[in-house]
Amino acid sequence: MKSREEYLDLLLEINSGYDRLLIGKALDLATTLHKGQARKSGEPYIVHPMAVAIILAELGMDDATLISGLLHDVVEDTDYTREELIEGFGEEVALLVDGVTKLGAIKFDSKEEAQAENLRKMFLAMSKDIRVLIIKLADRLHNMRTIEFMKPEKIIEKSRETLDIYAPLASRLGIYAVKFELEDLALKYLHPVEYATLHNEIELKKTQREDFINQVMDEIRESMADMNINYEIMGRSKHIYSVYKKMVIQHKQIGEIFDLTAIRIIVENVRECYAVLGLVHTMWKPIPGRFKDYIAMPKVNMYQSIHTTVIGDSGEPFEIQIRTYEMHRVAEYGIAAHWKYKEGKTDNKDSKDEMKLAWLRQTLEWQKDLNDPKEFMETLKMDLFSSQVFVFTPKGEVIDLPVDSTPLDFAFKIHTDVGCKCVGAKVNGKMVTIDHVLSNGDIVEIVTSSNSSGPSVDWLKIAKSSSARNKIKQWLKRENKEDDVAKGKEALEKYLKKRNYDPQLVAKAGYITKAMKALNYANAGEMYAQIGKGGTVMSKFANLIIKYYTDEMNPEISREDEIKALNKEDKRPKRAKETPGIIVKGADNLMIRVSRCCNPVPGDNIIGFITKGRGISVHRADCSNMVNLPEEEKARFIEVEWEDLKASKSYDADICVIASDRKGIFSDISRTCEDMDVHIAGVNAKTGKDETLNITLTLSISSTQQINKIQRTLRNVAGVLNVYRARS
Numbered sequence: 001m002k003s004r005e006e007y008l009d010l011l012l013e014i015n016s017g018y019d020r021l022l023i024g025k026a027l028d029l030a031t032t033l034h035k036g037q038a039r040k041s042g043e044p045y046i047v048h049p050m051a052v053a054i055i056l057a058e059l060g061m062d063d064a065t066l067i068s069g070l071l072h073d074v075v076e077d078t079d080y081t082r083e084e085l086i087e088g089f090g091e092e093v094a095l096l097v098d099g100v101t102k103l104g105a106i107k108f109d110s111k112e113e114a115q116a117e118n119l120r121k122m123f124l125a126m127s128k129d130i131r132v133l134i135i136k137l138a139d140r141l142h143n144m145r146t147i148e149f150m151k152p153e154k155i156i157e158k159s160r161e162t163l164d165i166y167a168p169l170a171s172r173l174g175i176y177a178v179k180f181e182l183e184d185l186a187l188k189y190l191h192p193v194e195y196a197t198l199h200n201e202i203e204l205k206k207t208q209r210e211d212f213i214n215q216v217m218d219e220i221r222e223s224m225a226d227m228n229i230n231y232e233i234m235g236r237s238k239h240i241y242s243v244y245k246k247m248v249i250q251h252k253q254i255g256e257i258f259d260l261t262a263i264r265i266i267v268e269n270v271r272e273c274y275a276v277l278g279l280v281h282t283m284w285k286p287i288p289g290r291f292k293d294y295i296a297m298p299k300v301n302m303y304q305s306i307h308t309t310v311i312g313d314s315g316e317p318f319e320i321q322i323r324t325y326e327m328h329r330v331a332e333y334g335i336a337a338h339w340k341y342k343e344g345k346t347d348n349k350d351s352k353d354e355m356k357l358a359w360l361r362q363t364l365e366w367q368k369d370l371n372d373p374k375e376f377m378e379t380l381k382m383d384l385f386s387s388q389v390f391v392f393t394p395k396g397e398v399i400d401l402p403v404d405s406t407p408l409d410f411a412f413k414i415h416t417d418v419g420c421k422c423v424g425a426k427v428n429g430k431m432v433t434i435d436h437v438l439s440n441g442d443i444v445e446i447v448t449s450s451n452s453s454g455p456s457v458d459w460l461k462i463a464k465s466s467s468a469r470n471k472i473k474q475w476l477k478r479e480n481k482e483d484d485v486a487k488g489k490e491a492l493e494k495y496l497k498k499r500n501y502d503p504q505l506v507a508k509a510g511y512i513t514k515a516m517k518a519l520n521y522a523n524a525g526e527m528y529a530q531i532g533k534g535g536t537v538m539s540k541f542a543n544l545i546i547k548y549y550t551d552e553m554n555p556e557i558s559r560e561d562e563i564k565a566l567n568k569e570d571k572r573p574k575r576a577k578e579t580p581g582i583i584v585k586g587a588d589n590l591m592i593r594v595s596r597c598c599n600p601v602p603g604d605n606i607i608g609f610i611t612k613g614r615g616i617s618v619h620r621a622d623c624s625n626m627v628n629l630p631e632e633e634k635a636r637f638i639e640v641e642w643e644d645l646k647a648s649k650s651y652d653a654d655i656c657v658i659a660s661d662r663k664g665i666f667s668d669i670s671r672t673c674e675d676m677d678v679h680i681a682g683v684n685a686k687t688g689k690d691e692t693l694n695i696t697l698t699l700s701i702s703s704t705q706q707i708n709k710i711q712r713t714l715r716n717v718a719g720v721l722n723v724y725r726a727r728s
Contacts, residue, residue: 053070187241263319286310583640597619603704606619608637669697
């Protein structure tokens with residue numbers, strides 16, 4: 001551990017413009033406050049904030065950020081307050097430390113929902129000052145460098161989180177120096193065997209590769225001697241994670257990956273970039289499809305460079321990157337490049353830097369509209385990991401979209417109204433459908449119509465960008481809610497009238513409001529909309545209203561009286577299927593019906609539920625509709641049992657089959673049922689996200705023994721992955 005003066009000397013070696021007195025004051029305070037605290041390694045805790053500040057200095061960050069890096073744990077881990085921080089170092093430092101403190105309180109776990117909510121907090125802090133995230137990235141980088149002292153399960157958790165969230169965020173901000181190291185460190189602990197193998201194999205050929213790089217650089221220098229331009233040239237090897245990822249994606253061994261080497265040429269201006277590119281292509285043959293011009297079409301994080309892969313004289317491919325000094329600075333430091341070499345300027349509203357934060361602003365905008373944390377997490381990961389395709393408007397403006405995007409994504413990127421009225425598109429002058437996949441360089445023109453009916457649910461399958469999908473979902477919710485509310489009101493009124501209850505009287509008495517609160521709906525509109533969509537909400541809601549009405553009108557009514565009342569009300573002739581061989585304990589001659597939501601069969605544990613005017617509905621004991629009933633509704637349960645478990649009567653039962661989506665799978669399943677003399681009364685199937693089929697078979701069954709037998713037999717059908725009984 002360096003002494004105080006040695007440490008400050010090191011910071012000033014990195015940037016002589018730092019305020020030694022102010023940073024020294026912060027260092028002294030952090031040292032005092034963290035005295036007696038130790039890290040998992042046994043080192044004094046102050047080692048960590050000192051290392052974070054060094055990383056921030058290497059990124060070229062300003063005084064306030066370095067001071068915040070030194071003090072980022074004092075408010076959380078000591079008695080030092082935010083007010084004291086403002087008094088000692090000002091509002092700017094307090095804002096940064098406060099933002100990082102909130103992030104430090106985030107405890108990620110395996111639950112995606114909790115992680116999503118925590119990420120919302122991160123984006124909120126980022127919206128106030130992007131330096132909060134840069135400090136957090138420096139904090140994470142040092143923690144990953146020293147993570148071997150943590151428990152094994154914690155190492156895996158933090159490494160996965162680093163690879164899933166923090167490395168992609170560093171990439172989005174264009175801070176590749178941090179991104180590459182985070183990825184390699186995460187790989188080292190997530191896949192230690194693969195990491196060690198790759199590291200050793202790359203090291204074995206290090207001398208051979210360096211000789212090759214030096215030879216190529218000498219040839220380039222010789223050819224550029226007559227160009228009369230200032231330039232720098234350097235060679236580099238791809239970082240281990242990028243090699244690993246290429247091996248996984250392309251299913252190759254390391255011996256089959258040749259472009260492990262890249263040459264980087266840095267020049268003064270864009271014109272010289274293209275001049276050098278022309279020279280390189282006269283020296284070596286370029287590989288088709290491996291040329292990328294990120295100068296003309298920058299990445300979303302404003303990364304710019306020309307990448308071309310050529311074949312060397314020995315037949316070995318290698319990559320050449322060409323960029324200006326400014327592009328190189330942005331490529332290494334990304335958004336952090338704004339503070340590097342700014343010579344005391346404090347204005348951070350530069351238009352180019354605003355462009356670099358466009359993705360962040362877009363993320364903050366759409367995350368406000370996502371109420372479902374899982375949906376937020378899915379959308380965030382989609383944005384973090386998606387590659388880009390660059391297309392043009394008819395006026396030549398470059399629009400970046402995720403790979404495989406369609407005209408719908410393009411339309412919603414232009415404006416929400418353009419997307420909602422989209423009926424087609426012209427790509428390179430030719431009419432295409434809205435599901436046409438766009439390619440790099442396409443010129444796209446959206447065709448709109450004022451008569452368009454707007455987005456449909458099918459559009460969600462077509463749109464690939466998170467922003468387009470979110471706007472479509474919001475439109476659908478907004479447009480469909482009014483219809484659902486109207487349907488819900490109408491359905492509830494019909495339900496009540498059918499059972500001889502006056503809807504107006506029920507509403508006036510406040511039973512609707514009471515039921516709404518009991519089922520945790522925020523307002524009547526939300527509740528009616530849910531009823532309008534169908535499902536079990538209607539019966540739950542209406543039965544609650546009826547219960548409140550009955551309890552208030554007849555508060556002294558007993559359970560026995562209610563059963564007698566049911567007996568008197570049910571004067572309708574009983575059909576055969578309404579007397580399903582079930583006995584109600586303590587009562588005779590009641591109308592009994594087997595519930596279709598869970599389809600119990602002889603042998604199942606069953607329970608009866610007293611309904612108003614419809615007799616007893618019989619459910620499986622594990623039916624989710626019964627399990628999830630409010631406690632006050634469970635008072636309507638009544639004991640029932642099967643009359644004869646050996647009866648020959650058939651009952652409908654739902655069996656769920658998860659199978660590979662292969663040709664002939666339906667035929668094999670139906671043939672199996674036929675061979676077992678089991679009638680298929682109904683089939684419902686849909687394709688899952690993982691190329692599987694989710695099939696629900698409604699079978700005519702006489703007992704649970706028969707169900708168990710058919711399940712065992714179906715599991716042996718080729719391609720069937722799982723078979724289980726539907727709960728409800």
